[in-house]
Amino acid sequence: MSIVLYELAGADSHRPFSPHCWKARMALKHKGLVFDTVSVAFTEVPTIENGATRAVPLIRDGGTLVSDSFRIAEYLEEAYPDLPSLFGGQGGRDLTRFVESWTQLTLHPAITGLAITDIHAMLAEPDQVYFRADRERKLGRSLEAVASGREDRIEPLLKSMEPLRSLLRGRPFIGGNAPLFADYIVFGALQWLRITCPLAVVPTEDPVALWFGRCLDLFDGHGRTVSAASA
Amino acid sequence: MSIVLYELAGADSHRPFSPHCWKARMALKHKGLVFDTVSVAFTEVPTIENGATRAVPLIRDGGTLVSDSFRIAEYLEEAYPDLPSLFGGQGGRDLTRFVESWTQLTLHPAITGLAITDIHAMLAEPDQVYFRADRERKLGRSLEAVASGREDRIEPLLKSMEPLRSLLRGRPFIGGNAPLFADYIVFGALQWLRITCPLAVVPTEDPVALWFGRCLDLFDGHGRTVSAASA
Numbered sequence: 277m278s279i280v281l282y283e284l285a286g287a288d289s290h291r292p293f294s295p296h297c298w299k300a301r302m303a304l305k306h307k308g309l310v311f312d313t314v315s316v317a318f319t320e321v322p323t324i325e326n327g328a329t330r331a332v333p334l335i336r337d338g339g340t341l342v343s344d345s346f347r348i349a350e351y352l353e354e355a356y357p358d359l360p361s362l363f364g365g366q367g368g369r370d371l372t373r374f375v376e377s378w379t380q381l382t383l384h385p386a387i388t389g390l391a392i393t394d395i396h397a398m399l400a401e402p403d404q405v406y407f408r409a410d411r412e413r414k415l416g417r418s419l420e421a422v423a424s425g426r427e428d429r430i431e432p433l434l435k436s437m438e439p440l441r442s443l444l445r446g447r448p449f450i451g452g453n454a455p456l457f458a459d460y461i462v463f464g465a466l467q468w469l470r471i472t473c474p475l476a477v478v479p480t481e482d483p484v485a486l487w488f489g490r491c492l493d494l495f496d497g498h499g500r501t502v503s504a505a506s507a
Numbered sequence: 508m509s510i511v512l513y514e515l516a517g518a519d520s521h522r523p524f525s526p527h528c529w530k531a532r533m534a535l536k537h538k539g540l541v542f543d544t545v546s547v548a549f550t551e552v553p554t555i556e557n558g559a560t561r562a563v564p565l566i567r568d569g570g571t572l573v574s575d576s577f578r579i580a581e582y583l584e585e586a587y588p589d590l591p592s593l594f595g596g597q598g599g600r601d602l603t604r605f606v607e608s609w610t611q612l613t614l615h616p617a618i619t620g621l622a623i624t625d626i627h628a629m630l631a632e633p634d635q636v637y638f639r640a641d642r643e644r645k646l647g648r649s650l651e652a653v654a655s656g657r658e659d660r661i662e663p664l665l666k667s668m669e670p671l672r673s674l675l676r677g678r679p680f681i682g683g684n685a686p687l688f689a690d691y692i693v694f695g696a697l698q699w700l701r702i703t704c705p706l707a708v709v710p711t712e713d714p715v716a717l718w719f720g721r722c723l724d725l726f727d728g729h730g731r732t733v734s735a736a737s738a
Contacts, residue, residue, distance in 0.1 A: 361598065363598045364596055364597045364598015364599065364601065364602075365595055365596020365597060365598045365599055366595045366596060366599070366683075367592065367594045367595015367596045367598060367599020367600070367602075367603075367682065367687055368595065368596055368597070368598020368599045368601065368602055369598070370595060370599065370681075370682050370683035370687070371595075371598075371599055371602035371603060371605070371606065371681070371682070371687070371689055372598075372602060373674055373677075373678075373683075374602070374605065374606055374609075374670070374671075374674055374681060374689070375602065375605055377670040377671070377673045377674040378605075378609060378670040380670075380673075381669045381670045381673055382670060438612045439605070439608040439609040439611075439612045439613060440605075440608070442608045442611075442612055443604055443605055443608040447604070450601075450602070450605060451598065451601050451602070452597075452601035452604075456598055456601070456602070458602055458605070
């Protein structure tokens, strides 16, 4: 029985966009595991697997349920130690948390500020109601206010990527010569941006864009099976 | 024959302050290796070991010379594989480069902007001449202009530490339950700030300050053998 990955979807179930679900997808691909995906709308999450989780991704592997993208990667590493490593050892696993923290506190808020109204527009109607209420409560402003003047925030976002850019001038992947789960953490953020937001954000010759292209090429171009948002 | 560490010093050779030299010191301590230090002023660096390096730290281990703090850590890891690991495996070694990139592009420029006139004041006269000319050429401004309004830049520096702070809310060290070379990279930056600059920068209850205190406590309080700059 193959692994099942529950992942977030909008009105079009063929356009999964969640950064966290992309991290889990890429981790499964990295391990070379066969998996089926089940699309779940925001408002359906509490109903899956008898209420096993409040957020996706969630995977079921035989009798085991695991949620949270990092915990999924850790589970896969432990359950399938002979398949390609996602961490490259305990030190790698520990330091991947720094890459996660940097990504979630640097890239995620900026991408939210660029893409939030686009994401809203991709959702089915009941999810739009949930998403607007939930995000406006958390952010303390309307979605439109969050997105207002977003073009002006592209330059600061690009500047905030400088540690990543500098690193990628000297190596093909964050993990070195080959990708690790750390790559998929950052990839998930930029894939989320690519699929939801039609703004041209990262210049094509930027080392970050070149690395992102290499990530899109992995696993027979798996990341390209969902097209970029069109303007 | 014990290892020799050449490290940068100002007028007072008992107050080594270079972030890169502190990284090398802590790496040697982590491995539990015995070493002697040789203090070198900026203008003396080209004369040591027959012109072996343009910058310190430089270590001599028997017949082997290694410069650059990261290369020193890699050398120690390879030469002393049975002593405590600095990286926790190849993945850790690869991802340590991300921590280095983040530190050098986020913390170092900010600390330069806070401490540059203090550093200048710590140097002996010939080194002051070199340091002012070199740094003013690189930065395109006088040292005093770089330091001007520095108090106003403490808040942005603290904000830029948020990925580190968030990580350290959940674990004692960047490396997890115990420090890795990644910890010493960030430690080196904050130790440089502590020894050179009398400004109170990181609030004492900040998770970053608590972690920094844990780093200062390591190896019988080795980091505390040099006192903080006094106002």
